Amino acid sequence: MRKMLTIISNVLRGSASRNGAELVSEGARVVVSARTYADFTPQATFDIKKCDVHKLEEGPPLQATLTREEGLQYYRTMQTIRRMELKADQLYKQKIIRGFCHLYDGQEACAVGIEGGINLSDHLITAYRAHGYTLTRGGTVREIMAELTGRRGGIAKGKGGSMHMYTKHFYGGNGIVGAQVPLGAGVALACKYQGNNELCVCLYGDGAANQGQIFETYNMASLWKLPCIFICENNKYGMGTSVERASASTDYYKRGDFIPGLRVDGMDVLCVREATKFAADHCRSGKGPILMELQTYRYHGHSMSDPGVSYRTREEIQEVRSKSDPISLLKDRMLSNNMASVEELKEIDVEVRKEIEDGAQFSTTDPEPPLDDLCNHIFYNNPPLEVRGTNPWTKLKSVS
């Protein structure tokens, strides 16, 4: 392509010496502007890893089709999550974000891929590593970052923080791991009951996979054929405990026993998307729940107080970063198939950076919620309830 450009521009320059300088710039401009969308491949099909299956005749397709628009959108969203998490890391170290903060970088393909396989009208619930999902489910960067810093512009009005973010059809953001799974099954029951063809995605981690309530949920969901996709995000470590040391069986996709399961490469956004689509079809066709294990990896430690290197080696983290980084994988695919240009992706990076900076600015300058908000929403009550404050002569009001 470039060689051809050089030849053409030389020819034009040659002709310009005869016709004057203006022609050259005209010609050059024409040549440059022609090198846009028409030259990009609108769509390409990629081979994706085969998913291991459990109690299923066949798994998701081995090939995925990606359009240019989809690719750019996935790239943008994953890059936004990545940059947002890194910014949160920075703000935490500056003590602007306090409390607990569990970062999602490395696992972006899971959030983006899942969203690619379901509709915004479907439902999703996860545990505390929720910033990525809050974004894919419709939250904005500003709202998320303001919630992290506890300001009134935050998605939970500044009262939830990192672990408690919610948006429409996204039920959080839950602190006690495992507890969100029966909740998700309940949402799935509501979907089935209302007959709206929606489903619920219930996420949990490899650590939480050993909680009793999850097995109770498997039984209920299967018995009542609830449209529930159970997804275990296996990032190999439950806090600091590796999966081999915590689980008798690390085949998390088989743990549902009577529930069919899939083991998916969670670092490949297309693999996750195809598997989610497959799972969603399974649920929507009334066959009942299905279980997916996403094999993924987190670059940061469990939370900001965990350096993340006492139970795994830096080499391991580096290896995953270099070989299986979800954003790099997508980028390489798109570039090698001429679906986007390096400059275009760089432009997206710049826009994302700007969006994050703007979000960070908002999150640091937005005021904290007013004291009047402190006790609201304890109960649903009408008329307002009086709550004893820490200051004995100030009774706070709780309205809901």
Place this chain on the structure above:
Amino acid sequence: MAASRLFWRTSGVKSSLTGLTGGVHSSLGLTLLKLYPDCTAKPKTQRRHAAHFTFHPDPVTTQYGPTQKMNLFQSVTSALDNTLASDPTAVIFGEDVAFGGVFRCTVGLRDKYGKDRVFNTPLCEQGIVGFGIGAAVAGATAIAEIQFADYIYPAFDQIVNEAAKYRYRSGNMFDCGKLTIRSPWGCVGHGSLYHSQSPEAFFAHCPGIKIVVPRGPVQAKGLLLSCIDDQNPCIFFEPKILYRAAVEQVPTEAYHIPLSQAEVLQEGSDLTLVAWGTQVHVMREVAAMAQEKLGVSCELIDLQTILPWDKETVCKSVVKTGRLLVSHEAPVTGGFAAEISSTVQVRSRSHESEIDQGLLPECVLCRRSVSSTWRLPSVGFVGMIRPSRTSLSPSTSQISGSASRPSSA
């Protein structure tokens, strides 16, 4: 410390003791509020109010042998070390205890005693406690760790329905007395909803288990060793904010501090203060300020064991002073202070005593910040009793007025 400061700065106001505790409380309060505008409902700025208290170490004790400087988590490690050394059936298990635990309470124990005695469990509290009960019933000294008291609820059924009732329902044939559950407890400043809770009141409602909360390293080691040796299942809550902040000279050998015995830390004549865990140190400060600014002499009691609690010491103290104030971190409604105040009330011979809620005593409440920027209203104290007669009978069998003795059958 805004609340306490607010109260005690009224040195200009020469209120008599009755004035302080009498019906003028609400107007006094409002007056003080006007004097100190930073305690109004409107926050002026986005100031951070970090939790404030000063740890008051106990004086060095010589009765238990040589001592070493230790903080709270080190004193817990020392107690566990003593136990593993002397009791071959002792095992320690919980989430992440093998590498030393998230609060370093079990550092070095696995290397010293082996991986079959100090081991990790998966993430399953119900399983941990259930497993612990079984191990204890079979004869092992089982020391289970629940990583945060906030996570203890999946195990609530096991504790209340299985552990507490085992001895009773088997007619003393079986028991899980060798079970001890240890858990970090209480607020820490940045813990928010799920790393700050004080659930002792939930378990206080359950006969059959013992609940203990130490105020510092020396107490922690002695009380923990007593819990481990006690023939009943015990829950030992360790105030997490004190893990590093509390440093004392702790005896290196094993020693026991008896359970169900409250400790009178400071004698006084005007008011009895009862607290446990971190609050004891706040109360100490309050007692000092009360003495200095108002000439009020406070008797400070550390309850130590929540269940079964030392009713005699508290009641005896209230007989002496005539006033009781209890302060704790947990929510006010149904908090353990309600139980204490109602028991003291019942034991009072006088029918005219009443429990004043929402009074002056609230002003010496602990102002714990449960979340990083907000002071949640879950802290608190609860009741102040003013029996109009100062005698409290130790038994409840006497009713004033004529009481005819039932004829012996």
